Amino acid sequence: MAKTIIPVGPYHPLQEEPEFFKLLVEGEKVLELEIELGYNHRGIEKIAESKSYDQVIFLVERVCGICSTSHPIASVNALEDLAGIRVPERALYIRSIIGEMERLHSHLLWLGLAGHFIGYNTVWMWAWKYREPVLDIFERITGNRQHYAMMKVGGVRRDIESDDIPGIWKMVDGLLPALDMFKGAVMDDPVIHARLKGVGILTKEDVVAYGAVGPTARASGVAIDVRKDDPYAAYPLVDWQVITQEEGDVFAKAVVRILEMYESIKIVKGCLDKLKLVGGEIDAKVKEIPPGEGIGRHEAPRGEVFHYVRSDGSNRPVRYKVRAPSYMNVPTNQKSVVGGTVSDATITLAAVDPCYCCTERVAVVDRKTGRKGLTGQELIKLSQEKTLRIKKEMVV
Amino acid sequence: MAEEILARIKDEFSKKILKVFEKSSRRIYIDFDAKDIPEVVSFLFREMGGRLATATGIDTRKNIEILYHFSFDSSGTIISLRTLIDKKNPEIESVTPIIKGAEWIEREMHELLGVNFRNHPNLKRLLLPEDWPERKYPLRRE
Numbered sequence: 054m055a056k057t058i059i060p061v062g063p064y065h066p067l068q069e070e071p072e073f074f075k076l077l078v079e080g081e082k083v084l085e086l087e088i089e090l091g092y093n094h095r096g097i098e099k100i101a102e103s104k105s106y107d108q109v110i111f112l113v114e115r116v117c118g119i120c121s122t123s124h125p126i127a128s129v130n131a132l133e134d135l136a137g138i139r140v141p142e143r144a145l146y147i148r149s150i151i152g153e154m155e156r157l158h159s160h161l162l163w164l165g166l167a168g169h170f171i172g173y174n175t176v177w178m179w180a181w182k183y184r185e186p187v188l189d190i191f192e193r194i195t196g197n198r199q200h201y202a203m204m205k206v207g208g209v210r211r212d213i214e215s216d217d218i219p220g221i222w223k224m225v226d227g228l229l230p231a232l233d234m235f236k237g238a239v240m241d242d243p244v245i246h247a248r249l250k251g252v253g254i255l256t257k258e259d260v261v262a263y264g265a266v267g268p269t270a271r272a273s274g275v276a277i278d279v280r281k282d283d284p285y286a287a288y289p290l291v292d293w294q295v296i297t298q299e300e301g302d303v304f305a306k307a308v309v310r311i312l313e314m315y316e317s318i319k320i321v322k323g324c325l326d327k328l329k330l331v332g333g334e335i336d337a338k339v340k341e342i343p344p345g346e347g348i349g350r351h352e353a354p355r356g357e358v359f360h361y362v363r364s365d366g367s368n369r370p371v372r373y374k375v376r377a378p379s380y381m382n383v384p385t386n387q388k389s390v391v392g393g394t395v396s397d398a399t400i401t402l403a404a405v406d407p408c409y410c411c412t413e414r415v416a417v418v419d420r421k422t423g424r425k426g427l428t429g430q431e432l433i434k435l436s437q438e439k440t441l442r443i444k445k446e447m448v449v
Numbered sequence: 450m451a452e453e454i455l456a457r458i459k460d461e462f463s464k465k466i467l468k469v470f471e472k473s474s475r476r477i478y479i480d481f482d483a484k485d486i487p488e489v490v491s492f493l494f495r496e497m498g499g500r501l502a503t504a505t506g507i508d509t510r511k512n513i514e515i516l517y518h519f520s521f522d523s524s525g526t527i528i529s530l531r532t533l534i535d536k537k538n539p540e541i542e543s544v545t546p547i548i549k550g551a552e553w554i555e556r557e558m559h560e561l562l563g564v565n566f567r568n569h570p571n572l573k574r575l576l577l578p579e580d581w582p583e584r585k586y587p588l589r590r591e
Binding site for chain 1: 472473475476478500501502503505507516518520522523524525526527529548549550552553574575576577578587588
């Protein structure tokens with residue numbers, strides 16, 4: 054039978070992501086997969102060398118639009134490792150709350166997209182509906198739905214006030230019945246079983262060979278999770294479990310993410326309880342970064358984020374290295390997609406939850422003057438007004 | 450746990466280790482000569498179950514420095530193997546034949562710092578566009 058190349062990308066028809074997958078197929082079977090990337094390369098490591106450490110944390114927050122707090126957490130961990138800084142306990146709880154609420158909205162986003170990819174649009178609509186309250190809480194406590202700017206070396210930038218706590222508690226409690234529904238809709242549905250079980254299998258050996266991380270590794274029975282392995286923030290101070298599955302197929306990856314959301318809720322509640330008891334400073338007030346090198350990690354929704362920083366004692370890094378989880382996970386498609394059918398390729402490619410930026414902005418046209426766009430000041434004003442409105446609506 | 454890992458590496462490569470720097474209890478840096486890197490990487494990956502988290506390339510002006518960061522997940526330890534190579538002719542043996550996951554890491558360092566990884570199965574560009582000029586390396590300091 055003749056071999057054919059099916060190009061997927063550079064603009065992925067479903068994921069709106071600039072990445073190019075070249076599938077070499079014979080009939081329905083995928084024989085080879087070639088991945089081309091770099092369409093979105095912004096040279097952030099190079100830019101970091103010209104920014105002060107304070108600015109670097111804002112810069113790395115822009116690496117990703119979905120897991121936007123993951124890189125800042127890894128960054129502050131790296132700089133605190135470099136300088137040997139002790140962070141006040143209250144700030145640790147706040148870091149974990151922000152990290153876990155991000156995992157909640159990121160996993161819900163993936164769950165919705167995965168539903169959409171296999172034509173189960175009800176899951177898509179519902180998952181994204183339940184993602185909204187998480188983003189509203191983010192806006193209430195940080196001022197932003199994304200890019201929360203909460204992390205700083207030695208602590209956090211904003212406190213979580215005691216009158217914010219009931220609102221967060223109510224939000225995560227409200228999410229529990231929705232999670233139960235998704236658990237049933239995915240784990241007990243014979244159609245989903247037929248569609249996802251045994252599809253796109255990644256073996257334990259493949260995970261080790263490719264160095265895969267996060268839910269991609271845990272769904273293949275490799276129990277790695279930076280939050281447990283190399284404890285940081287408040288993760289060793291509250292009770293929770295690492296979720297693993299053995300099968301390594303798309304179904305197992307979905308199950309891992311759904312069950313992980315229950316653990317995230319446990320962590321958020323545990324941290325909120327502690328916040329009521331632990332007062333004090335939220336910032337160690339770090340003045341300068343000494344010469345040296347540091348490594349920081351964070352378990353992002355997609356897996357381990359790895360940052361390496363080297364300082365010569367000035368206010369800017371000499372070298373700043375960033376490694377995002379998708380960098381290790383996307384190449385595993387060469388194992389999980391190859392050998393399967395073309396119709397399974399889309400959901401398998403999506404199963405590692407490749408990271409894409411959601412940094413698109415609205416364009417506003419004034420009908421009378423025909424003026425397009427808004428100034429920075431106008432955007433800030435609109436954003437502040439909306440935050441105030443949300444705060445008012447969410448009084449508990 | 451970190452001490453056990455370090456002791457085992459010291460035991461195996463006592464004559465080849467140039468320097469050990471224990472930054473903290475879970476962050477250890479070990480210097481090796483570039484020619485010993487494949488052997489050490491193979492031992493850490495195959496015998497000790499280390500996971501290559503990533504590798505960092507740095508232009509130190511005199512040399513190109515490469516750090517191979519190995520994560521030992523059961524103890525949260527990171528062992529970084531450090532090696533210096535000549536900046537005029539930056540060359541080192543590829544570790545991709547040992548660890549499949551190193552393929553992109555080495556391709557990226559190849560295009561951004563101009564390091565030639567000998568015996569890499571597929572040493573083409575990863576991130577830079579096709580029309581980017583030859584021999585122009587964005588992360589070099591010149």
